[in-house]
Amino acid sequence: xxxxxxxxxxxxxxxxxxxxxxxxxxxxxxxxxxxxxxxxxxxxxxxxxxxxxxxxxxxxxxxxxxxxxxxxxxxxxxxxxxxxxxxxxxxxxxxxxxxxxxxxxxxxxxxxxxxxxxxxxxxxxxxxxxxxxxxxxxxxxxxxxxxxxxxxxxxxxxxxxxxxxxxxxxxxxxxxxxxxxxxxxxxx
Amino acid sequence: xxxxxxxxxxxxxxxxxxxxxxxxxxxxxxxxxxxxxxxxxxxxxxxxxxxxxxxxxxxxxxxxxxxxxxxxxxxxxxxxxxxxxxxxxxxxxxxxxxxxxxxxxxxxxxxxxxxxxxxxxxxxxxxxxxxxxxxxxxxxxxxxxxxxxxxxxxxxxxxxxxxxxxxxxxxxxxxxxxxxxxxxxxxxxxx
Numbered sequence: 001x002x003x004x005x006x007x008x009x010x011x012x013x014x015x016x017x018x019x020x021x022x023x024x025x026x027x028x029x030x031x032x033x034x035x036x037x038x039x040x041x042x043x044x045x046x047x048x049x050x051x052x053x054x055x056x057x058x059x060x061x062x063x064x065x066x067x068x069x070x071x072x073x074x075x076x077x078x079x080x081x082x083x084x085x086x087x088x089x090x091x092x093x094x095x096x097x098x099x100x101x102x103x104x105x106x107x108x109x110x111x112x113x114x115x116x117x118x119x120x121x122x123x124x125x126x127x128x129x130x131x132x133x134x135x136x137x138x139x140x141x142x143x144x145x146x147x148x149x150x151x152x153x154x155x156x157x158x159x160x161x162x163x164x165x166x167x168x169x170x171x172x173x174x175x176x177x178x179x180x181x182x183x184x185x186x187x188x
Numbered sequence: 189x190x191x192x193x194x195x196x197x198x199x200x201x202x203x204x205x206x207x208x209x210x211x212x213x214x215x216x217x218x219x220x221x222x223x224x225x226x227x228x229x230x231x232x233x234x235x236x237x238x239x240x241x242x243x244x245x246x247x248x249x250x251x252x253x254x255x256x257x258x259x260x261x262x263x264x265x266x267x268x269x270x271x272x273x274x275x276x277x278x279x280x281x282x283x284x285x286x287x288x289x290x291x292x293x294x295x296x297x298x299x300x301x302x303x304x305x306x307x308x309x310x311x312x313x314x315x316x317x318x319x320x321x322x323x324x325x326x327x328x329x330x331x332x333x334x335x336x337x338x339x340x341x342x343x344x345x346x347x348x349x350x351x352x353x354x355x356x357x358x359x360x361x362x363x364x365x366x367x368x369x370x371x372x373x374x375x376x377x378x379x
Contacts, residue, residue, distance in 0.1 A: 009365050016314045021333025025220040025234065030213050032234070033241050037212070040242045 218336045219265040225330040226269035240265045259344040266345050317367050325360040332357050
């Protein structure tokens with residue numbers, strides 16, 4: 001009797017488990033799966049396209065940035081040092097400066113004005129000047145005077161002496177006038 | 189059959205849309221049933237089925253190395269369903285009234301010699317009993333309810349041996365039967 005009950009429970013369990021697993025999907029499952037797979041595939045392709053576009057844009061950005069950086073770098077290399085001091089230690093040509101000393105760092109916002117040891121400003125060969133600022137060319141009047149002195153040196157010397165004497169007299173007269181104006185003040 | 193399946197799945201890597209459609213038609217029902225055995229909900233089972241085939245698309249480069257695509261698909265479907273079930277955390281236990289109704293259906297089922305369909309409460313009761321099983325027994329029992337899977341294939345899906353699957357299945361059925369007997373005795377004596 002008990003064994004018979006056990007068999008009945010077994011049968012019932014078989015039936016229940018069969019019913020548990022015996023399910024049918026809604027009609028059109030395959031069609032929906034295929035449509036969804038198509039959408040997923042398109043999404044992947046779209047993602048790849050965006051990725052490729054992003055890579056191209058990044059490459060272009062880097063190229064443009066590099067170009068701008070080079071443009072910013074090029075004029076700085078052509079700046080010559082305005083005047084080198086007379087100190088012989090600083091009279092160096094670009095050939096003797098190590099290459100790292102001539103590099104211009106892009107981070108510096110303002111160009112440096114002084115050359116010093118380890119300076120980042122490029123040094124360029126330039127002639128040493130005897131006079132600062134450089135002498136201007138003679139004017140037309142000065143040229144005429146020079147020509148006169150060259151052709152008539154004695155007369156020119158006399159004229160120069162007369163001019164000097166005249167200027168000396170004027171200077172002494174100005175000094176006398178200044179001394180005379182200060183005497184009454186002292187008397188008070 | 190397996191070789192044909194492999195060929196049709198392998199062709200999915202290419203552009204043969206007919207092959208893709210054939211593969212989906214061949215395996216969609218199996219995948220759906222595996223998902224339903226875990227999730228016990230048509231909507232969730234269909235979502236899991238969709239996700240399984242999308243994963244197949246994602247891993248299609250590995251497809252050429254797959255020896256048994258049916259088991260491979262079943263394994264993916266199982267993982268997807270279990271992951272969804274864990275995320276959702278469904279409580280499948282019955283309240284007292286539902287349990288009593290289930291016991292009445294159980295008694296009528298035992299009395300009837302016909303292969304009649306069990307009632308909703310009885311199905312819910314069985315679901316709650318299965319949910320209460322230990323994880324290893326539960327997995328084997330659920331997969332065993334999917335007609336398309338043999339014990340060997342269940343073993344492949346779960347990564348265990350065939351003998352282990354058979355012994356776990358026997359143990360799971362034994363536990364369920366004991367619970368049914370206890371339920372029948374409890375509510376039958378009240379009557």
